[in-house]
Amino acid sequence: xxxxxxxxxxxxxxxxxxxxxxxxxxxxxxxxxxxxxxxxxxxxxxxxxxxxxxxxxxxxxxxxxxxxxxxxxxxxxxxxxxxxxxxxxxxxxxxxxxxxxxxxxxxxxxxxxxxxxxxxxxxxxxxxxxxxxxxxxxxxxxxxxxxxxxxxxxxxxxxxxxxxxxxxxxxxxxxxxxxxxxxxxxxxxxxxxxxxxxxxxxxxxxxxxxxxxxxxxxxxxxxxxxxxxxxxxxxxxxxxxxxxxxxxxxxxxxxxxxxxxxxxxxxxxxxxxxxxxxxxxxxxxxxxxxxxxxxxxxxxxx
Numbered sequence: 001x002x003x004x005x006x007x008x009x010x011x012x013x014x015x016x017x018x019x020x021x022x023x024x025x026x027x028x029x030x031x032x033x034x035x036x037x038x039x040x041x042x043x044x045x046x047x048x049x050x051x052x053x054x055x056x057x058x059x060x061x062x063x064x065x066x067x068x069x070x071x072x073x074x075x076x077x078x079x080x081x082x083x084x085x086x087x088x089x090x091x092x093x094x095x096x097x098x099x100x101x102x103x104x105x106x107x108x109x110x111x112x113x114x115x116x117x118x119x120x121x122x123x124x125x126x127x128x129x130x131x132x133x134x135x136x137x138x139x140x141x142x143x144x145x146x147x148x149x150x151x152x153x154x155x156x157x158x159x160x161x162x163x164x165x166x167x168x169x170x171x172x173x174x175x176x177x178x179x180x181x182x183x184x185x186x187x188x189x190x191x192x193x194x195x196x197x198x199x200x201x202x203x204x205x206x207x208x209x210x211x212x213x214x215x216x217x218x219x220x221x222x223x224x225x226x227x228x229x230x231x232x233x234x235x236x237x238x239x240x241x242x243x244x245x246x247x248x249x250x251x252x253x254x255x256x257x258x259x260x261x262x263x264x265x266x267x268x269x270x271x272x273x274x275x276x277x278x279x280x281x282x283x284x285x286x287x288x289x290x291x292x293x294x295x296x297x298x299x300x301x302x
Contacts, residue, residue: 003060004028005265006227007048010058011296012287013263013270014049014225022297024050029291030298047210054221055214057207061191062229072104073176081174088172089115092123095165096174097156107174110155117157124158188232189246192262196224196254208254215256225261233264243271244279251275 007028015021025046026033037043049056085091088111096114098107117125163169198204204212211222228236236243246262263270263284271281293299 006060007058008290009263009265009284009287010056010225010227010261011049011291012289013261013282013284014054014056014223016282016284017261017270017272018054018056018221018223018259019051021049021051021054021056024048024055027296027298029293029296032298034297045210045213047214050214050219053219054223055211055217055219056223056225057210058225058227059195059207060227060229061188061232073098076104077174077176082166082171084170085172088174090118090172092118092159093161093163093166093170094118094157094172095160096172098174098176099155102155102176111174113155114157125156188228188236188262189248191232192226192246192260193249193254196257196260197250198253208257211256221258222256223259223261224257225263228262228264230266233266236264243269243281246271246273249273249275 011021011028023029023034025048033043035041047055047057049058085093088094090111094114096110098110102110117123160166160173163171166173195205195207198208207224211224214222243262249257249260251257258275260273261270262273265287268284268287269281270284271279273279
């Protein structure tokens with residue numbers, strides 16, 4: 001996700017939420033610093049946008065390892081891998097979705113796991129184990145193969161008896177799935193909160209230091225706007241109500257932050273959490289449009 005994409009989407013979302021804002025750091029539209037440097041306004045350490053009573057710092061949340069591995073898969077296997085079951089050491093027409101975070105070298109490990117499933121009579125790992133029919137669920141006894149697969153398999157696999165996904169009925173299909181990055185609510189909250197509170201040594205993060213500056217400048221609303229890449233946003237989009245569950249922030253610990261905005265350019269959505277107001281969700285329909293230079297204040301400083 002390019003920096004311009006993040007800042008442009010954050011600009012439109014926060015403009016709708018908090019009123020007119022202008023670039024305070026380097027402008028993503030013209031590339032200039034609209035406010036010349038001074039002792040009170042150095043070029044380093046600035047937050048991204050400023051309004052009359054609001055300061056906004058933009059943070060991109062990107063799963064770089066997943067993107068890197070996804071790119072590797074596409075280079076090595078452009079498109080799905082498909083063939084007769086015997087070519088994969090299988091007997092049934094499996095559909096196997098590999099998560100983007102998986103390295104290409106793990107393909108054989110995944111295929112061997114699917115072969116084990118097939119030998120054990122497991123036709124899918126979409127259900128949680130045996131449901132207590134083959135092993136004593138929760139009693140600490142020996143875990144059956146069904147439950148081992150359900151709990152540990154880093155992939156999604158099922159037998160496609162109807163041949164709905166294969167180009168020829170009876171074939172095995174292996175594909176990379178962005179929806180199986182296993183980055184859910186817990187991962188996202190952990191990533192966000194780690195950037196909002198001091199580290200274990202008490203040192204303040206770059207985000208906090210920038211909003212410390214905003215507090216000294218008298219900005220009443222001090223906002224951190226997180227822009228999610230697709231890998232983080234995808235699961236939240238499946239169940240829109242889960243976006244609101246993100247708002248369990250330790251407000252006292254993240255002072256001077258007063259508002260946290262979580263946005264997804266892919267789904268044109270933003271959710272704002274505040275220490276003083278209820279959580280609310282908005283759509284940002286036209287954020288792919290570059291703001292006019294006048295809107296960004298690109299001409300006023302010349």
